[in-house]
Amino acid sequence: MPPISPARSLLWRSLRVYQIYGANTEVGKTVITTTLCKAARRLWAGEETAYLKPVSTGPAGDADDRHIQRFAPEIASKTLFQYELAVSPHIAAQASKQFVPSDETLLAELSISAARQASRGPGWLFVETAGGVHSPSPSGSTQADLYMPLRLPVVLVGDSKLGGISQTISAFESLKMRGYDVEMVLLFREAQYQNHQYLSKYFKEQHTIPVMAVPEPPQRIQHDPDADFAGMSRYYESSSKSDGLHEILSHLDIRHKDRIARLESMSTIASKKIWYPFTQQKHLTPDKITVIDSAQGDYFQTLASPTTAITAAPSPTASSLLRPSFDGSASWWTQGLGHGNPKLALAAAYAAGRYGHVMFAEAVHEPALALAETLAAGLRNPRLARTFFSDNGSTGVEVAVKMALRAARLRYAWPGGERVGVLGLKGSYHGDTMGAMDCSEPCVYNEKVEWYEGRGFWFEYPVVEYCGGSWVVKYPEGMRDGDFAAAGGLSSSAYPSLSAIFDIEARESSGEGRFYEEWISATLRRLAAQGRRFGALMIEPVVLGAGGMLMVDPLFQRTLVKTVRQNAALFGTTATHTDSTVDNQAWTGLPVIFDEVFTGLYRLGRFSAAAFLGVDADISVHAKLLTGGLVPLSVTLASESIFRAFESDDKSDALLHGHSYTAHTVGCQVALESIREMQQMEARGDWDWAMETTSQQTRSEKPSKDLVWSVWSPEFVLWVGQLPSVGGVWALGTVLAIRVASTDGIDGYKSGAARAVQAALLQGHRTDDGTDEPQWNVHSRVLGNCLYLMAGQRTTRESIQGVEGRLREAFLEAGAGHA
Structure with a gap:
């Protein structure tokens, strides 16, 4: 069986597709859907109307599509998966001897059926779900989660019975929390409870969503099938002709057209109103702006341009206006647990509902405290004792620098006003706020910023790559x-x-680090002889992110930290030093800061990238994956020794730093959920498939926790590393970095060497399975001549294989590879 293409959102210009959800079972979804089908067929007589039921349970003779066939034979109807047992789909599917589709297969079949309907020309398609919003699918996933990638607009059938008000509102909130657009609520006009009256007012005032009541169907005549059929036929004939149904369908038609018009105008409007980050907008035309309609898992759903849409004819299917785009940068390195993750959304909703935002100065709430405890336990760094909250990685770094410089100044009794810098690595970059920029050497990011003053010294370092047929450390x-x-x-x-x-x-142990130690020590002595003052050593463990996705020899970084700590005399004369009497983890030499904003929290396969180095930081900064890409949050953890540098009877000696949204409850709760989920994934062995592949390739006999592994296959890395156009490649954890050889003599951020491959990835992939499905592509970012791709922590092996295949094609299409 060929691999299943990524699920795509279903949007056609001519076909109006609506998904019918019910607030519960037995609320009349099929009756209302039948009425909608008949009314649409009548009002849009020249167009085709169709009905689709993805999953149905119970005897085939009683199935909902049979109901459509009996009372609306003019409507094309179909059920994809029918199970005879009249129970929940997950039980019925498992009890049957039939094929039980995975979520991916079910979505693929639904998409193909919808595309075939769209290929027949203008019309309507109503997709009716089974049971209530959270009724399980055959695989066990709830429907609300299963159908999220399709992003079909919803008609919610409310419950008109006793208790139906609560059921309807709860169903709506479940859909809303998952990013569904509920366009309308329909329910029967029931005289006794009159739920429609309450719900009309509620949804109008709270959500500006129209609620319309339709007449109740006649009571079933069980003992006389002919009379029962005649009564229902009269009901459908009457209700489908009503002005109310015309109003309902006209509203849905307008909403469909408005959605498309807005999507198609967004790039033009944005080009005139938005100031984009990291973009030279002089050359940014509307056709170069990616319009993202939604996102789910590893994929955006993006508006396909006319030049990339499939237009082959004749075709058994039609192309959606939207297509899947693999999020190759993990949305600027933040996305880990998948876009639209319901667990994270629920965590955010819980904290927003319980707290909103509450100020944090001299206060505490459970999400912040629990997050501080969980992070400290996960990092397993005995030095770290205190957690400071801020709002993003750059400000988290500024907090760390403030901490370190104060501790160093007090330790070495430097006079106030003396210029103090940091030690770091060339090409490292720690953020775009002014203080963080000063911690990096002059580069394209900061050299034209008027207030920039590079404050430090940055070491050259050896890098790790696969090239020339072997793994090398380049000096x-x-x-x-x-x-x-x-x-x-x-x-x-x-x-x-x-x-x-x-x-x-x-x-x-074999002595490889001695050369590094001698070279670093000589450099530090030279700097001391020049009278240079330094208050911290700050490094990104293992990988420099924005500096070009450079993997640093971990032995060099380990040696750098140890050498700085062992040469305190090169940084100043200790005035007072009582830390060791109260803290056996007191810093020596200089405070060591690990900027793990990018590399931390399983990005490279381990909870902390510091684990690769075997040395502990005095201060550690975390963000990005911290909240799984949902909301901004950063934490700076510090040792008790650093913390004590700010203790005083004078308030002005305190760490006077903070933000209005310090430790905001939504961020803390989401971060807590994100970390716990990744820890559970590790405990369950969710990444064992990648570890096993790596282990087989390296013939490693180490325990899995010590493995250096990657989701990117070793075979693919070796293939890329031998392309004539590739200077080097590495893969670790979820990150793949490919250094494309420069042909214009320009290296680094200003190079355009990787652009051709990036453009080929964006062009997209057309499947060859005979269905002529729309293309899917890879949305990526480049750092000069470095093309990097990032998976999420939940990315599947199948998705990785698909992206690797697309990368092979892209290198060949760009003329950058060989067969």
């Missing part, structure tokens, strides 16, 4: 010259695997 030119040059002046050292490079304790 910078400055490390190959002078008194401390690598043995024989080598430009690189080769290793049998990435795991061998990350076996830093073995490498250290």
